[in-house]
Amino acid sequence: MESNSKTIVWFRRDLRIEDNPALAAAARNGSVFPVFIWSPKEEGQFYPGRVSRWWLKQSLIHLEQSLKSLGAELVLIKAQSTLSALLDCIEAVGATKVVYNHLYDPVSLVRDHNIKQKLGELGISVQSYNGDLLNEPWEVYDDDGKVFTTFDAYWEKSLRLQKEPVSHLPPWKLIPAAGSVKMCSVEELGLENESEKSSNALLGKGWAPGWSNADKALTEFVENQLLAYSKDRLRVGGNSTSLLSPYLHFGEVSVRKVFNSVRLKQILWTKEGNSVGDESASLYLRAIGLREYSRYICFNFPFTHERSLLNNLKFFPWNADQARFKAWRQGRTGYPLVDAGMRELWATGWIHNKIRVIVASFFVKFLLLPWQWGMKYFWDTLLDADLESDIIGWQYISGSLPDGHELERLDNPEVQGFNYDPEGEYVRHWLPELARMPAEWIHHPWDAPLTVLKAAGVELGMNYPNPIIDVDVARDRLMQAIFIMREKEAAANAADANGTNEVVFDNSENVGDSVNPKVVKGKVPCPSSSSYDQRVPSMQKGSTNKKRPNPVEEEKKFKDNWLSCKIKTEGKISKADDDLCSTAESSSMKKQMTTSRNSFSVPQAISMSYDIKSFDGEASSHVKLQNEEEIDMEINSCKNGAIAE
Numbered sequence: 001m002e003s004n005s006k007t008i009v010w011f012r013r014d015l016r017i018e019d020n021p022a023l024a025a026a027a028r029n030g031s032v033f034p035v036f037i038w039s040p041k042e043e044g045q046f047y048p049g050r051v052s053r054w055w056l057k058q059s060l061i062h063l064e065q066s067l068k069s070l071g072a073e074l075v076l077i078k079a080q081s082t083l084s085a086l087l088d089c090i091e092a093v094g095a096t097k098v099v100y101n102h103l104y105d106p107v108s109l110v111r112d113h114n115i116k117q118k119l120g121e122l123g124i125s126v127q128s129y130n131g132d133l134l135n136e137p138w139e140v141y142d143d144d145g146k147v148f149t150t151f152d153a154y155w156e157k158s159l160r161l162q163k164e165p166v167s168h169l170p171p172w173k174l175i176p177a178a179g180s181v182k183m184c185s186v187e188e189l190g191l192e193n194e195s196e197k198s199s200n201a202l203l204g205k206g207w208a209p210g211w212s213n214a215d216k217a218l219t220e221f222v223e224n225q226l227l228a229y230s231k232d233r234l235r236v237g238g239n240s241t242s243l244l245s246p247y248l249h250f251g252e253v254s255v256r257k258v259f260n261s262v263r264l265k266q267i268l269w270t271k272e273g274n275s276v277g278d279e280s281a282s283l284y285l286r287a288i289g290l291r292e293y294s295r296y297i298c299f300n301f302p303f304t305h306e307r308s309l310l311n312n313l314k315f316f317p318w319n320a321d322q323a324r325f326k327a328w329r330q331g332r333t334g335y336p337l338v339d340a341g342m343r344e345l346w347a348t349g350w351i352h353n354k355i356r357v358i359v360a361s362f363f364v365k366f367l368l369l370p371w372q373w374g375m376k377y378f379w380d381t382l383l384d385a386d387l388e389s390d391i392i393g394w395q396y397i398s399g400s401l402p403d404g405h406e407l408e409r410l411d412n413p414e415v416q417g418f419n420y421d422p423e424g425e426y427v428r429h430w431l432p433e434l435a436r437m438p439a440e441w442i443h444h445p446w447d448a449p450l451t452v453l454k455a456a457g458v459e460l461g462m463n464y465p466n467p468i469i470d471v472d473v474a475r476d477r478l479m480q481a482i483f484i485m486r487e488k489e490a491a492a493n494a495a496d497a498n499g500t501n502e503v504v505f506d507n508s509e510n511v512g513d514s515v516n517p518k519v520v521k522g523k524v525p526c527p528s529s530s531s532y533d534q535r536v537p538s539m540q541k542g543s544t545n546k547k548r549p550n551p552v553e554e555e556k557k558f559k560d561n562w563l564s565c566k567i568k569t570e571g572k573i574s575k576a577d578d579d580l581c582s583t584a585e586s587s588s589m590k591k592q593m594t595t596s597r598n599s600f601s602v603p604q605a606i607s608m609s610y611d612i613k614s615f616d617g618e619a620s621s622h623v624k625l626q627n628e629e630e631i632d633m634e635i636n637s638c639k640n641g642a643i644a645e
């Protein structure tokens, strides 16, 4: 041990003492100077939302106390530039080394690279560690040395690469490095505005941020709920999953520890012949694998926060409609399950994975809103807002991943309501205006007899909206949009025989700059960042039709572009079969049955051979979407639980 070595420990999203490789290495080496630097300017477009900043503040307070009890102080700095703040620390302390744990999101990748380079040029030793993943994104390749682009193959290989569990013991004592820098209190970091405090106070009732609370939550889950995870994880109300996502996002629990605790249980259950436990543990580890995969994809394809991995949405005719965007955000789409999810998100900062899939799919498939807007809104409102998981989630539902939902797939929230909230309890909880609706009608109040609506005190168009768009119209519009997209794509491919089209955004010209969500902190508010339009929905004036409104206007908008695809698809749309499976399961069935009332696929007549751009930007492979291939892929993802389900 070089006892006089002074090391700056740069904390970021690794707010824990246990199994923290950077902290452990610094503590072994001599004295430490732990620092957390908050630079809102550098966060740019991805400045965290209110609830996420609340969580961060509580975690920093927790970490501050823990470090103090070990003998060191956490230095908090609010800075314009992280690099200059680090340089100030180095100078004040006389440090020769900076250590930190890796981050993989596109913003951090660029910043960390620059800082490492600059410090290196100044002769400061910089050492970074893996504190966030089981395997580094550059450690997992296929047999040809290529990057995986499907989850199953990636996860299988990752599991094979698992080494003996190595855990960095927490230091029992820290030797503080002395030095005076311009530090501030956690309050002065400005993570929480005065106006946010009353709303935030409620969050403390449901959540306890901080690494030792993460530890307790993990133990409680593994001991008491993990066994039933395979059965409970699709239940949308109540605590059916581990709720570890915010802890994992801020690095308050080591993913290695999570993996090892669950794996140990699995070994035990396997020995006991407990197949339910075995399956639950596998599914849970798979969920952890999805988090790993999100970092893997973002690291290897760092453009994915802007454009789809498959580059397939380049020509998609997005409908950049602010009014629809607002209705979705406020939970006023007229589809109870979607609205309940959006109200829960706003009220609590958290929603179940299934609900994330449902509201996100509705956003893209029913409203044809650009997926990047939805991704940004989630980023602004989720307690566990995590850029990589958010990206992979939105890409998954919008047909942008080879093993995700197909773009053609349209799930009916009415049917999903009956599948995931059969008694309507979830909807009743979040939509008090529907509290007295009987279960039979709760997921489609527009079909309810007038007497039922009256008895329940529901006046459609007044105290609860009519559906923003009819399912059949939405289906037609989506199909037409895909048709247009493929037509344009074919034309572009024909014009560019080499197939070297490259774009920065998915059809950005269609979305338009003026409406594209931008920096949250700035003069021009991001459409998704304003809290003012999140008040209790105002009464809507309108018809009191109890049936779905005739969506004449919707159709009118698209009439001009309505091409021959309708003729081609006629006779293929069966209204008979309802989606009785889970979202993931249903898709394979849908494909085999061609189309149904609740989900449909664009028929082969209009699907075409299209380029899946090679992910490393080299030669692209021509992939013909054959029916059989599609079905196989979906069956596989269904069998394995799919990425987001």
Ligand SMILES: Cc1cc2nc3c(=O)[nH]c(=O)nc-3n(C[C@H](O)[C@H](O)[C@H](O)COP(=O)(O)OP(=O)(O)OC[C@H]3O[C@@H](n4cnc5c(N)ncnc54)[C@H](O)[C@@H]3O)c2cc1C
Pocket: 233, 241, 242, 243, 244, 245, 246, 248, 249, 287, 288, 289, 290, 291, 292, 294, 351, 352, 353, 354, 356, 357, 360, 378, 379, 382, 384, 385, 386, 387, 389, 390, 391, 392, 393, 394, 397, 643, 644
């Ligand atoms: C559109 C969309 C956006 C999403 N945005 C986020 C986000 O911003 N932050 C976030 O943490 N998760 C996000 N997810 C993934 C997932 O919904 C949450 O991780 C999960 O619901 C968190 O609850 P839990 O901790 O109880 O999960 P559990 O079921 O208990 O899973 C354990 C852990 O595995 C990881 N995990 C589980 N499912 C996924 C998944 N599909 N993708 C990536 N990691 C997963 C999480 O770290 C989670 O904490 C998103 C999913 C979708 C479909």
